[in-house]
Amino acid sequence: MKLGKWKNITIVILLLSSYISFAQTNIDSLKILLQKSTDVDRVNILNELAESHKRIQPQKTVEYGKEALSLSTSLNNESLIAFSLSNIGDGEMILGNIDTAELYYNKAFNIYDKQQDFLGLSDIYLDLGNIFFFRAYYDSATEYYNKSIGFKIDLNESKGLLSLYNNLGAVYKKTGKYDLAIEAFENAIELSNKFNEPKGKGSVLINLADIYFLKGELSKAMKANYDALKNGKSINDNYTISNAYTNLSEIYSFLEDYQSALEYQKKSLIIDHKLEDWEGIITAYKQFR
Secondary structure (H helix, E strand, O other): OOOOOOOOOOOOOOOOOOOOOOOHHHHHHHHHHHHHOOHHHHHHHHHHHHHHOOOOOHHHHHHHHHHHHHHHHHOOOHHHHHHHHHHHHHHHHHOOOHHHHHHHHHHHHHHHHHHOOHHHHHHHHHHHHHHHHHOOOHHHHHHHHHHHHHHHHHOOOOOOHHHHHHHHHHHHHHOOOHHHHHHHHHHHHHHHHHOOOOOOHHHHHHHHHHHHHHOOOHHHHHHHHHHHHHHHHHOOOHHHHHHHHHHHHHHHHHOOOHHHHHHHHHHHHHHHHHHOOHHHHHHHHHOOO
């Protein structure tokens, strides 16, 4: 089945084993606390600031991470050094500096490995798995994602598992192992439902829909997209909503229901313009060229 101009979310960069999204007021509060803090408390706040800027200003993530690294090094606190290195790696990864990110991740890995810090290792295996994914070393990405999943399950640590299964499914999709991809995506959805974590579920559903579309199972692809749309609306996730509209438009176009296809594409375009998502806008305009 021809893929066409299907819009999908391939991988969730949980570049953040512990991603935290702060409102601007929270960031301002952290900055105030930073002025009054010293030593370990200061390092922790710097790392929180680094995490809080990942989505909005990744360059700030690198800057705060480096300040945290400098202070944690002077304190000779290896755990904080490793965490600071990981945060810097996250910022560099988001900025597209893959080689630099890998250097920081490997330094953090060496510390966690030396300390036998299995939670830290689970996070770094995830980060390195993302590195391999973006370099198209899919066997290595699969190995590292599975290592991270194994550690988290053994530690009874649920944080990050949803995105890990999503990323693992994305690898299987890339390598044509559709049944394994579906299994991974369904594991992610089950975790989202079990722990009532709707964030991230939309991207999983979009990916699951993509697999069904590739397999020619249009009814299942349509259901997964409608589920993604419902999820996106419940948490005001406009990117997921837009993706679902575009993909539904593709399905209806394939079914030669051009009126429905056009209606969904128009809805997607309205959101893409609001988000200034130019890639999405281009995809939408190409749909009916």
